[in-house]
Amino acid sequence: MEEKILEFGRLLRKGGLSISFSQIADALRATAEVGFQFKDFYQALACTMICEKADKPLFDKMFRLFFLTLPVSQHDRKNGDGQLVNTENAGYFIELARSAEGIGQGRGGGASPALLLVKAVRDGNYSLLNQLAQLAFKSLGNSKREDLANLEQLIVQAKVSIGWYEAVNRLERIREKEKVNEITYSRWLECLNYLEDRIKELLEEYFVITFGQDALEEIASAANIREKEFYQLNNIEIDEIRKRITKLARKLASKYARRYRRAKHGEIDMRRTVRNALKTGGTPVCLRYRKKKLSKPEIVLLCDVSGSVAVFSEFMLQLVYTIQNRFRSVRSFLFVDRIEEVTNYFHNKDIEAALQEAFSKAHFSYSGFSDYGKVFTIFATKYLSSISPKSTLIILGDARNNWRSDEKDFLKQISEHVRKVLWFNPQPQSTWDSEDSIMKVYAPYCRQVFECRNLAQLEEVIEAIL
Amino acid sequence: MFGSVEELQKKLAACDYITDRHVVTIVYLALKLQKPLLVEGPAGVGKTELAKVLAQATNSRLIRLQCYEGLDEAKALYEWNYQKQLLRLHVAQTQSKDWEEAKQDIFTPEFLLRRPLLEALSSEEPVVLLIDEVDKSDEEFESFLLEILSDYQVTIPELGTVRSNHIPVVVLTSNSSREFGDALKRRCIHLYLDYPTFERELDIIHLKVPGIKDCLAQQIVSFVQVLRKQRLKKAPSIAETIDWARSIMTLGSKVVDEEIVQGTLNILLKYQSDIDKIYNKVSSLLPKM
Numbered sequence: 001m002e003e004k005i006l007e008f009g010r011l012l013r014k015g016g017l018s019i020s021f022s023q024i025a026d027a028l029r030a031t032a033e034v035g036f037q038f039k040d041f042y043q044a045l046a047c048t049m050i051c052e053k054a055d056k057p058l059f060d061k062m063f064r065l066f067f068l069t070l071p072v073s074q075h076d077r078k079n080g081d082g083q084l085v086n087t088e089n090a091g092y093f094i095e096l097a098r099s100a101e102g103i104g105q106g107r108g109g110g111a112s113p114a115l116l117l118v119k120a121v122r123d124g125n126y127s128l129l130n131q132l133a134q135l136a137f138k139s140l141g142n143s144k145r146e147d148l149a150n151l152e153q154l155i156v157q158a159k160v161s162i163g164w165y166e167a168v169n170r171l172e173r174i175r176e177k178e179k180v181n182e183i184t185y186s187r188w189l190e191c192l193n194y195l196e197d198r199i200k201e202l203l204e205e206y207f208v209i210t211f212g213q214d215a216l217e218e219i220a221s222a223a224n225i226r227e228k229e230f231y232q233l234n235n236i237e238i239d240e241i242r243k244r245i246t247k248l249a250r251k252l253a254s255k256y257a258r259r260y261r262r263a264k265h266g267e268i269d270m271r272r273t274v275r276n277a278l279k280t281g282g283t284p285v286c287l288r289y290r291k292k293k294l295s296k297p298e299i300v301l302l303c304d305v306s307g308s309v310a311v312f313s314e315f316m317l318q319l320v321y322t323i324q325n326r327f328r329s330v331r332s333f334l335f336v337d338r339i340e341e342v343t344n345y346f347h348n349k350d351i352e353a354a355l356q357e358a359f360s361k362a363h364f365s366y367s368g369f370s371d372y373g374k375v376f377t378i379f380a381t382k383y384l385s386s387i388s389p390k391s392t393l394i395i396l397g398d399a400r401n402n403w404r405s406d407e408k409d410f411l412k413q414i415s416e417h418v419r420k421v422l423w424f425n426p427q428p429q430s431t432w433d434s435e436d437s438i439m440k441v442y443a444p445y446c447r448q449v450f451e452c453r454n455l456a457q458l459e460e461v462i463e464a465i466l
Numbered sequence: 467m468f469g470s471v472e473e474l475q476k477k478l479a480a481c482d483y484i485t486d487r488h489v490v491t492i493v494y495l496a497l498k499l500q501k502p503l504l505v506e507g508p509a510g511v512g513k514t515e516l517a518k519v520l521a522q523a524t525n526s527r528l529i530r531l532q533c534y535e536g537l538d539e540a541k542a543l544y545e546w547n548y549q550k551q552l553l554r555l556h557v558a559q560t561q562s563k564d565w566e567e568a569k570q571d572i573f574t575p576e577f578l579l580r581r582p583l584l585e586a587l588s589s590e591e592p593v594v595l596l597i598d599e600v601d602k603s604d605e606e607f608e609s610f611l612l613e614i615l616s617d618y619q620v621t622i623p624e625l626g627t628v629r630s631n632h633i634p635v636v637v638l639t640s641n642s643s644r645e646f647g648d649a650l651k652r653r654c655i656h657l658y659l660d661y662p663t664f665e666r667e668l669d670i671i672h673l674k675v676p677g678i679k680d681c682l683a684q685q686i687v688s689f690v691q692v693l694r695k696q697r698l699k700k701a702p703s704i705a706e707t708i709d710w711a712r713s714i715m716t717l718g719s720k721v722v723d724e725e726i727v728q729g730t731l732n733i734l735l736k737y738q739s740d741i742d743k744i745y746n747k748v749s750s751l752l753p754k755m
Contacts, residue, residue, distance in 0.1 A: 020652050026499060030655075033498045034491060040471065043491040051651040053506070053642075053658055181750040183692060247645060 001036065002028060008066050009049070014217060015062055016224030017055050023048055054243065058223055064201075065216055069208045114163025118170050121191040129191060133198035136162040137206070148207050148218055151200070152234070158199050168192070226456040230315070230426050231308035238311065241455055245315055248459060249322035252466065266290040296328040297392050297465060300418070302379065304397030305359065306336040306370040312426040312452070313396050314355060319462060321351050326466060331391075333383070334358060335375045336365035341383065370400060372442070373407030380410040384417055392465060393418045395446070398427045399439040406438055411445045420447040424461055428453060468494065477523040483515065484669050489657065493520065496655040502615050502636035504600075504654035509641055510703020511659045514598055517637035521594035524635065529589070530596045531582040533603035539610060543620060544584045547577045573624040587620060587630040594635045601640040605647070612650055662704065664691055670704060675711045685722040686711050688753040693734065696744065696751075702734040710734050724749045 009024045030044035042063060050059050113135065120128035139161035140154060147154060159165070175185060207215040221227065225240055233241065272288035280286075301320060303313035317332060324330055331343045342358040349357075387393075393414065415421045423446045425432065425439060432439040443449050450461045468474045474497075475490040493516070496503035505513045521528035531542055551572040558568045580588070586595040600608070614620060615636060619629040638654065640646070662670065667687045671678060686707065694701040702710070710733045719726050727748045735741045744751070 018648070020648075022652055026501070026655075029499055030495045033495060034471065039488065040491050043488045044495055047492040047495060047655050047657060050656055051648070056658075182747070183695075183751060186695065251645060 001031070004067075005031065005045070008045070008062070011062055011066060011217065011220050012049065012059065014224070015058050015220040016226050017049070017058065018051075019049055054240070061204075061223065062220060065204060065208050065219065069205045070212065070216060071209060112163060113161070114166040114170070117162060117164065117167040117195075118174075121167070121171060121188050122174075124187055124191060126191075126194065129195045130198060132162050133195055133202060136164075136199050137202040140203075143203075143206070145207075145211050145215065148211075148215055151203060151222070154203055155196070155199055158203070159196070164195075227454050229428075229453045230312045233311060241315060242318065244455060245319050245458075246322060248462075249319055252462065253323050253326065296326065298328045298388050298390055299330045299465065300387055300391045300393045301330070301332040302339070302375075302393065302395045302397075303332065303334050304336070304370055304395075305334050305364060306368065309370075309396065309398050309426055310359075312424075314359075315458065316394075316396055316424070317355060318351055319458070321346055321354070329388075329391075331387070332358075333379070334362050334364045335370070337367055337369060337371035337374055338364050339375045339378050339383075340364050369402045370397070371404045372397065372399065372401045372438075373405045373410075376410040376414065377407050380413050384414060387418060389417060389419065391418050393421045394465065395421065395423045396426070397423070398425055398437060399423075399432070399442055400435070400437045403436050406441050408441055408445065411442055415445040421445060422447060422464065423449040424452040425449060426452055468497065470494075474523070478519055481519045481522045482673060483512070483519040484666060484673065485512075485516075486663075486666065489659065492655060492657045496657075497524075497635060499655065500633050502638055502654045503657055504638045504640065504651070505657045505659055506640050506642055507659035508661065508701065508703065510705045511661060512704060513639040513659055514596065516659070517594055517596040517598075517639070520635065520637065521596075524592065524594065526592040526594045526635065527589065528594050528596060529582050529586045529634075530598060532598045533600050533607070535602060535604060537603050537607055540581070542581050542583050542607070542610075543614075544581055544622065545579045546573070547579050551577050575625065578622075578625070583614060584620065584628065586634045587614075587618060588628050589634070590631060592632045592634070594637065597636065597638045599641065600638045601642060601644040601646070608647060608650055612647075612653065615650075615653060661691075661694055661701070664688065667691070667704065667707060671707065671711050674708045675715060678711060678715060679720070682714070682720065682722070683711065685753055686714065689722055689727065689751065690734065692751050692753070693744070698735065698740045698743070699737040700735070700740065706734050722752065724752065727752065 005027055006024060009019045009027070012019050026048040027045050030048050031041055034040035034044045045063065046056070046059060050056055113132065116128065117132055119125070120132060136158035140158055143154060171188060174180065175188075180188075204219055207219070225237060225244075228237065267290055269288045269290040273284050273286075276286055276288055277284040299320060301317065303317060304310075305313050313334070320327075320330055320332075330346075331341065332346070333339050333341050340362040342362050345358040345361070346354045411421075423439075423442065427437070429451045431437065439449065448464065450457070450464065452458055452461050468477070471487070471491050471494045474494050475485075475487065478485065478490065478493075493503065505516060507513055517530075518528055554572050554577070555568060558571065578584075582595070586593050597611070600611070603611075618633050619627055621627045661667075664687060667690070668683055671683045671687060672680075675683075690702055690707045690710070710730060713730050713733055714722065714726060717726070717730075728745060731741050731744060731748075735744060
């Protein structure tokens with residue numbers, strides 16, 4: 001069992017939790033105290049290994065998959081003898097999962113799955129929902145190992161097979177027609193979420209049972225939200241990242257506050273010391289110091305908000321405005337193929353509300369396709385004169401210009417005007433300069449170009465502007 | 467101290483603290499592994515209460531250190547009683563003793579003001595040390611705390627090292643208004659106390675508001691539970707449910723209806739914006755009868 005716990009710790013690390021050695025040691029001691037009765041065992045591991053509430057969902061999931069789903073034969077297998085994987089055993093598990101109160105083609109009979117789904121949601125009938133999840137999962141047939149990389153797609157497929165979208169549509173109409181109150185509606189949403197989660201769980205279990213440890217590790221790294229690419233995030237994950245950004249901002253703010261407190265005074269101010277020494281007959285009793293100035297950069301953000309970059313831009317705006325007092329001034333601009341200043345939306349306002357307002361009200365898009373050349377032209381002619389030469393200009397974008405003219409001379413003009421230009425690119429570095437991405441055309445005018453695909457990288461690059 | 471999780475649960479229940487088994491398991495582990503217990507959760511779910519009850523259940527003395535911004539070693543650990551020392555020196559002067567003698571006199575336990583941490587470490591009997599709202603303290607204090615919590619000893623330069631006879635049961639509580647450093651988190655057993663389930667809360671109401679009718683209690687609890695699911699600035703805590711139940715009892719009402727709720731909503735919700743939000747929706751949130 002010790003080995004299993006060590007292995008489990010390793011898996012959690014892969015999933016992005018930071019588990020120290022002492023935590024593992026505690027977990028071992030704790031399980032020894034309470035024994036292996038399922039619930040106590042779970043609590044013993046949870047209370048020693050989870051440091052933050054936010055980590056609990058991931059922990060629960062890995063616990064379920066590792067201790068309950070992963071076939072036992074896999075653990076005991078020694079010397080990496082892959083052939084020993086007990087396929088019979090695995091098959092049995094799948095059968096068990098699939099036949100478990102299976103809804104059966106017969107029983108579905110007249111009612112289409114969509115209608116059943118509507119009924120299940122309205123009645124809050126969880127066992128029926130469970131059966132529907134099984135049905136959806138079964139419709140996929142046997143997936144291949146490679147399909148695990150496209151789990152989200154599989155889930156959509158499964159949802160289509162039970163008429164999910166039709167059912168959601170129906171529910172919306174019922175809600176309008178029957179004036180369903182908010183509690184009931186939120187209960188419906190809970191049901192739908194449950195169903196979706198359940199399908200995902202079944203799929204993950206299937207992969208873990210069929211393909212073992214290897215698949216489990218892939219699931220763990222896919223769940224690592226810090227390493228997840230921004231454009232792949234779903235809504236729940238976006239919320240999660242928002243929370244983490246707020247936390248990151250708090251950490252950054254306190255970190256610099258502390259640094260500033262320590263170094264409260266700078267070097268000796270001779271003029272004031274001598275002036276003050278007159279009082280004590282020329283003996284400098286009290287030294288006077290120069291105040292240390294905290295360098296506060298002026299920031300100008302140019303945010304591409306087209307398509308996949310929008311999420312990243314939003315995170316960055318949120319982060320920068322949360323630590324606003326770290327900067328002398330922050331000006332922000334949104335663009336797609338036009339550019340508009342949105343600084344005013346953020347004055348004395350809740351950041352989330354301001355973001356929404358800025359995205360809906362500002363005019364930054366005519367065609368919906370980004371046009372960096374046009375944007376730089378407008379920025380250089382219209383706004384540049386009002387930008388302080390001391391500012392740091394940060395461009396957030398993928399440099400995908402849709403084969404339009406690059407107008408790099410205007411970027412050159414901009415970069416000569418401001419102190420430095422930084423470029424944060426949310427796409428993988430390997431895709432730069434392929435297709436319509438023209439990162440290398442713009443790169444010479446930037447002090448630095450950073451790849452910024454996920455939260456872990458965002459944490460790093462934010463240091464570059466502080 | 468306790469042989470099993472069940473035994474601890476019984477003891478806690480005997481002290482009128484009703485809670486889920488998993489909470490008890492974690493507390494039990496903290497006791498067994500002799501590690502500090504870090505209790506987090508929304509305000510008013512019984513974090514501080516847990517420490518108090520734990521002291522009662524283990525027959526130990528409760529020593530409480532309330533954290534606040536600017537709390538420092540002098541207030542938390544020990545301080546020399548300067549006034550008394552001065553007085554002593556003054557007296558000594560009249561008796562014309564020399565410095566060495568005087569020094570022997572004034573740096574003795576007699577002139578030491580014991581603050582909660584030292585009190586807990588030097589106590590002869592077993593103690594439960596409650597460090598309340600750690601998140602309110604400064605980061606410097608946190609690292610200082612870390613030092614104490616790792617070896618359970620402290621050195622006073624003039625007197626030597628004080629080592630605790632019994633490793634105290636340490637309970638830290640936090641409303642997570644600030645992030646802790648990783649070091650502190652790693653050193654603790656984590657307990658997240660959430661709002662209780664329907665059945666638990668019902669039990670608690672029956673216990674704390676004797677004489678309440680079951681059907682009324684059920685209505686009260688289910689309304690509060692629904693309320694917690696709304697997007698509020700501050701959701702009602704257990705303490706507020708109890709207060710509310712008491713007020714409804716006092717008003718002599720037999721059922722929870724719209725009028726009663728609207729009249730007493732300010733007991734449950736503490737922000738005007740929350741009250742405004744809920745006020746007109748009350749009827750749709752009330753449990754169906």
